[in-house]
Amino acid sequence: MHMMKKLLLALFLIFGSLSIQAQEIRWMSLEEALAKQKKNPKPIFMEVYTDWYSQCKMFETNTLQNPEVSDLINRNYYAVKFNAEGNSVVNYKGTSFNNPNFDPNRKGRNSAHQLTSFLKVEGYPSIYILNRNGEVQEKTTGFKTPEELLRFLR
Template sequence: MKKLLLAFFLVLGVFTVNAQEVRWMSLDEALAKQKKNPKPIFLEVCTDWYSQCKMFENNTLQNAEVADFINRNYYAVKFNAEGNSVVHFKGNSFNNPNYDPNRKGRNSAHELTSFLKVEGYPSIYIIGKNGEVQEKTTGFKSSEELLKFLK
């Protein structure tokens, strides 16, 4: 029985190692990396509660081809549009002064969402090597649709 369990975990480990995931970082980290090694930023603006965001993250962003393409060509940032992080962008400091840590479900919108003029979730922004927003798209995208947008 022990040998069977060991074999199972070894096989599981091989599949886990081969799984491709997007390498996420904060916006501040991505902007700092961008200064040292210029490449665009893939910024996903989402919420914890919205089903379209969950579907996008669990389906589209879990696709190995999508994750590999994002990791090779972008710095990837997942931003919670209703979170309480402090973000520095374009010389400004943004936060969420009305954030309620005890609230379940929807929370107040982060100031960065207003600055970016987010129209819905999930939203994808491509921030160019110069720090300017180059492209944006809103709503659930399949793997094929997202790759077409990114290419």
């Protein structure tokens, strides 16, 4: 009887921890997503965020880590996370975009990346859905609850 209790407790702990853990979204660069689209066409989910804005942090923690949201994104989209004020070089639509005014020593807000301007980002966080040809199909701006984001993605 004592052994059975231990086994049940072990199983409960294993399966309980599995169901609690949210599946991480499989993030990639925009270039990687566009390359994958050529082999296996599906839309791109692109989160445009900043490091300093609390709404972006809340969206990451409360919405994107929701198991239903992360599962839907992983199954149906290539996921791209793009820092709107970062210093990466991004090749999109035959153009190389960067952030020539990026200041690595700056705390908080930085200059906008050229891709941010090209996409006409109006606020953070912004979600862009790029169709199977890499064209912007839809966008939404501002914090979304898991329910709101799921409605938008479906």
